[in-house]
Amino acid sequence: MENVITRIVKIEKQGSEEVEKSELEYRKKIDAHKGVLEEKKTRECALIIAAGNQRLEQAITEAKKHLEAKRSEAISDNKKLYQDSSLNEAIKEKLISILLTI
Numbered sequence: 001m002e003n004v005i006t007r008i009v010k011i012e013k014q015g016s017e018e019v020e021k022s023e024l025e026y027r028k029k030i031d032a033h034k035g036v037l038e039e040k041k042t043r044e045c046a047l048i049i050a051a052g053n054q055r056l057e058q059a060i061t062e063a064k065k066h067l068e069a070k071r072s073e074a075i076s077d078n079k080k081l082y083q084d085s086s087l088n089e090a091i092k093e094k095l096i097s098i099l100l101t102i
Contacts, residue, residue: 081087
């Protein structure tokens with residue numbers, strides 16, 4: 001009977017050691033996989049940020065071009081107003097009539 005108990009204890013000890021060994025191996029694999037996933041996450045975040053920055057730069061460039069076009073248009077319109085002699089005469093007449101009514 002003692003021999004059977006000794007065998008059972010020995011088998012349980014071997015089983016326990018195998019379980020611990022397997023747990024340790026899987027823990028190492030899980031940790032390694034976590035590291036790979038963290039690196040992938042870091043790379044993906046960097047790509048997303050870079051793409052966002054690129055879109056932002058493109059939007060700013062487009063806005064600057066649009067603003068410059070509007071500015072040039074406004075300058076051109078102002079020059080036309082100053083060069084229109086009939087409009088200048090009409091404005092002078094309006095101003096004179098306003099001043100004379102005061």
